[in-house]
Amino acid sequence: MSYSLYKFHRKPSHSNLKEIPGVSIIKPLTGLDTNLYENLKTFFNLQYPRYELLFCVQEHDNELIDLIERLREEYPDVDSQLFVGSQKFSSGDKLLKNDTMDIKNPKIYNMLPAYEKAQYPYILISDSGLLMHEHTLYDMVMCMTDNVGLVHQMPFTCDRKGFAASVEKVYFGTQHARMYMTINLIGINCVTGMSCLIRKECIDRVGGLRAFGHYIAEDYYIAYEVAKQGWKLRVASTPAQQNSGEYSVSTWIDRMIRWCKLRMRLSPLAYLEPLQECFSSAILAGIVTNYLFEWNALVVAACHILIWFILDYLMLRITQGGALPFSKFEFAIAWLLREFSSFYIYFKAFTGSSIVKWRGKEYRLGSGTRAEELSSLPLPPPAPSLLVESSSSTTLSSSSSSNSTLPVAGPHLLSSSSSSTKQSSQLV
Ligand SMILES: CCCCCCCC/C=C\CCCCCCCC(=O)N[C@@H](CO[C@@H]1OC[C@@H](O)[C@H](O)[C@H]1O)[C@H](O)/C=C/CCCCCCCCCCCCC
Numbered sequence: 001m002s003y004s005l006y007k008f009h010r011k012p013s014h015s016n017l018k019e020i021p022g023v024s025i026i027k028p029l030t031g032l033d034t035n036l037y038e039n040l041k042t043f044f045n046l047q048y049p050r051y052e053l054l055f056c057v058q059e060h061d062n063e064l065i066d067l068i069e070r071l072r073e074e075y076p077d078v079d080s081q082l083f084v085g086s087q088k089f090s091s092g093d094k095l096l097k098n099d100t101m102d103i104k105n106p107k108i109y110n111m112l113p114a115y116e117k118a119q120y121p122y123i124l125i126s127d128s129g130l131l132m133h134e135h136t137l138y139d140m141v142m143c144m145t146d147n148v149g150l151v152h153q154m155p156f157t158c159d160r161k162g163f164a165a166s167v168e169k170v171y172f173g174t175q176h177a178r179m180y181m182t183i184n185l186i187g188i189n190c191v192t193g194m195s196c197l198i199r200k201e202c203i204d205r206v207g208g209l210r211a212f213g214h215y216i217a218e219d220y221y222i223a224y225e226v227a228k229q230g231w232k233l234r235v236a237s238t239p240a241q242q243n244s245g246e247y248s249v250s251t252w253i254d255r256m257i258r259w260c261k262l263r264m265r266l267s268p269l270a271y272l273e274p275l276q277e278c279f280s281s282a283i284l285a286g287i288v289t290n291y292l293f294e295w296n297a298l299v300v301a302a303c304h305i306l307i308w309f310i311l312d313y314l315m316l317r318i319t320q321g322g323a324l325p326f327s328k329f330e331f332a333i334a335w336l337l338r339e340f341s342s343f344y345i346y347f348k349a350f351t352g353s354s355i356v357k358w359r360g361k362e363y364r365l366g367s368g369t370r371a372e373e374l375s376s377l378p379l380p381p382p383a384p385s386l387l388v389e390s391s392s393s394t395t396l397s398s399s400s401s402s403n404s405t406l407p408v409a410g411p412h413l414l415s416s417s418s419s420s421t422k423q424s425s426q427l428v
């Protein structure tokens with residue numbers, strides 16, 4: 001809690017903007033999510049002198065492309081490009097196709113062409129469901145001091161309507177925040193790739209993003225590689241604002257089961273996660289104090305739960321950085337639901353199959369989240385002539401190599417242009 005209080009919502013130090021490096025923002029998109037227009041719009045309004053927006057559309061989707069084009073027309077001064085899945089490897093280059101065959105992570109696959117075109121020394125990988133406040137990019141860059149190689153935002157949520165939104169906010173602002181900040185405080189690699197600012201040179205050094213394409217938890221491996229090269233990993237001063245329009249308690253539970261399955265394959269310590277939940281630790285505290293001091297176990301457990309509940313509320317307020325969008329009563333109900341559902345989530349993740357479903361496709365997880373896809377990624381179809389022409393300039397980095405993969409990590413636990421020049425938008 002103290003670490004979060006120290007970290008979050010602090011004003012960034014002012015520095016000479018002219019010295020700030022450019023940022024290539026990569027937005028991997030898969031479909032027309034609700035709120036997408038509002039969310040993407042915030043990226044055109046960032047208060048930052050030099051950035052480009054690289055939109056990656058996984059599969060050809062007219063509505064999604066129209067939405068992006070509309071935004072690009074609204075903001076002609078913002079440098080942006082659009083990469084559509086079907087045009088990525090349409091040059092007919094067999095080598096390019098073969099190079100991408102072993103990429104199992106669809107997000108990596110989707111981002112590849114944008115990464116190859118990124119012109120700035122920093123890249124920001126930013127998931128589709130995020131909304132960004134106008135100063136956040138600046139804040140993140142300010143965190144990238146000389147010895148830092150990666151700045152990541154702790155996942156949190158925007159204020160949205162409904163009980164499911166409250167449950168998500170309570171989860172990301174209490175248990176998730178507590179563990180995320182604690183693990184980062186002690187210097188262990190715990191990075192979520194939802195919103196990650198990275199020095200491009202770190203990724204180029206291992207052959208580009210494709211080197212992480214074997215794993216579903218690419219975020220963990222990217223952070224692992226950055227730290228291995230001697231850079232520090234730093235939590236940003238503002239949490240990531242997830243603003244997905246499709247949310248429900250069951251969607252959240254399924255997502256948490258998927259994440260838990262990933263963590264289990266990243267570290268055996270993840271199997272201990274149930275022990276750091278409020279109710280299990282209350283039972284343990286009751287038993288231990290009864291054994292040692294003959295205290296009443298029920299009273300100890302009840303006090304433990306009450307104190308935990310109050311501290312969770314404070315933790316959530318710290319993460320939120322202001323008033324909560326729901327009452328204390330709603331907090332209590334959402335908190336209880338979150339606490340009890342966690343055991344269901346662990347049970348399903350620990351005992352369930354190694355298959356995870358992600359954006360409509362299924363993957364079998366191997367050691368270290370190495371993925372074997374069950375439903376195949378879209379293979380490059382012949383592209384429409386306009387796109388063939390425009391995409392022929394899409395090249396993959398010559399330094400890239402399909403052999404440049406990282407070792408299966410298993411339980412790796414690491415300590416871990418002219419400023420105003422705006423190019424016109426172009427369809428690549
Ligand atoms: C007795 C006490 C025992 C304590 C044991 C503690 C065990 C650890 C507890 C909690 C871990 C919390 C980790 C929180 C963040 C993880 C969120 C997450 O699971 N993210 C994964 C999925 O992210 C998406 O994946 C796909 C990607 O494309 C998307 O963009 C992502 O958003 C992500 O892959 C995982 C990232 C980091 C995992 C860290 C693993 C830590 C393992 C436990 C370390 C235990 C240290 C114990 C210290 C007390």
Ligand SMILES: O=c1ccn([C@@H]2O[C@H](COP(=O)(O)OP(=O)(O)O)[C@@H](O)[C@H]2O)c(=O)[nH]1
Nearest residue numbers: 028029030058106107110127128129255359
């Ligand atoms: O097949 C896929 C699955 C996901 N993504 C992108 O990866 C990011 C994270 O996806 P999601 O929000 O589903 O992941 P989660 O945070 O739930 O793990 C989003 O920008 C997606 O558009 C993608 O490009 N292709």
